[in-house]
Amino acid sequence: MQMAMMAWRLLWPFVLMGVLSCVALEIQPEESQYYAAEGSDVTLVCQYNDTLDSSGYIIWRSTPYASLLLPIRFGNGQLLSESYKPMKGRARFTARDPQNGDASITISNVSRSDSMTYICIVKKSPEVKKIMTLTVMKPPSQPICNLQGEFAQGNNVTLTCLSFHGESPLTYTWAKISGNQVLPANAVVDSVRGTMRVDSIIEQDCGSYRCTVESLVGSKSCELVLPCPDVPEAHMSSALLITISITVVLVILAVSIITTGCLWWSRKKTGQYNCSEKVGDVPPPSRWIKKKKEILPSLHYEAKDQTVSMSA
Structure with a gap:
């Protein structure tokens, strides 16, 4: 009995480390959807909360072809292979050292052929993975x-x-x-x-x-x-419209008064002058002046030697 207890005490730290290791390695969320415009760059995020040692590795695969997408990297960062030729030279790990918690990749100059499902796999007893879908679309043109x-x-x-x-x-x-x-x-x-x-x-x-x-x-x-x-009506205020209306009425009224007065005065003074003539410029026509015979008184005066009589 005592031997069993001692053995359990010796094995317990290793069991605990294994359990913690399994719990610690996680990738969240498990699945994502990405959209990208043709010709642009897109980053597929795959982050995990642990570090990899020499026994761990990171791998990217695509479906439905299940082909190897990116180089396999071991814990020491060694590049082993790059077998997915259509992506060669366009895909890279976003982080400088992917084994420190960031296995994200960036794909440049994406095209329609890059529309597929990608799987990020992080292997560290046991392995965890993240599934994501990329859809490449033509962006809208200038409207x-x-x-x-x-x-x-x-x-x-x-x-x-x-x-x-x-x-x-x-x-x-x-x-x-x-x-x-x-x-x-x-x-x-x-x-x-x-x-x-x-x-x-x-x-x-x-x-x-x-x-x-x-x-x-x-x-x-x-x-x-x-x-x-x-x-124009929209730019005129009510006050301006009223002012203009009153001014027009006053002008018409003044012209009417002047014309009426002129006619009245002309009729009253018929034969002396006409309203249409300018006073002081020219004398009125002779036909407008009544001719009356006036008898001037005779002027008589006596001189010393003779009597002079003047009459009109």
Whole structure:
């Protein structure tokens, strides 16, 4: 009995170390999904919370081909092989020393052929692995913004945005980037077709708008400037309109009074002058002057030698 107890005490530290070693080596999470644009670089993350000794190793495989993807690295970091030729020169371990907890890889200039499932395996009695899927997609192209309809006060218009290249799902969004930076209250945006309809536009709706198209692997945008409607009434205040109206009425009233007074005065003084003539410039025509016979009194005076009589 005592011999058994002594043997258990001697073996217990080794058993505990083995259990801790099995529990300590973990890769989280177990599975991931990655999306990348054609021609870009992507990093597949595979991190574990332990270090590898000379007996451990890291290996990457791909399915459904189950081919060797990256060089096998032992604990001493020795490069053994690189048998997956399509990935040769484009895949590398992200960390300088993968045996210290980071077995992530970076693949450069990805193409459609790189879309597959990858398995990261970390071997250290027992081995653990992480499964992840990479999908390489064509990013959206530069969209084209356009206006359908005449942007004028009270009209209905439609703003269009279209990206001719890119893989679904594509999502379109519109934003106003000038003025109050708020979309019109009656704007209706179609996030699938890329259109924005605005009914009964007003002056506040003018300005710059931006359309952004997004996919799982990127985004692009275009801009459209809508000029303010040329509506003079919209720029006049009520006070200005009232002032102009009163001025016009006063001018008409003054002209009427002057004309009426002139006619009245002309009729009252018929035969003396005409309102159309300028006073003091030329005498009125003779036909307007009444001819009256006036008898001038005779002037008599006596001189010393003779009597002179003058009469008109």
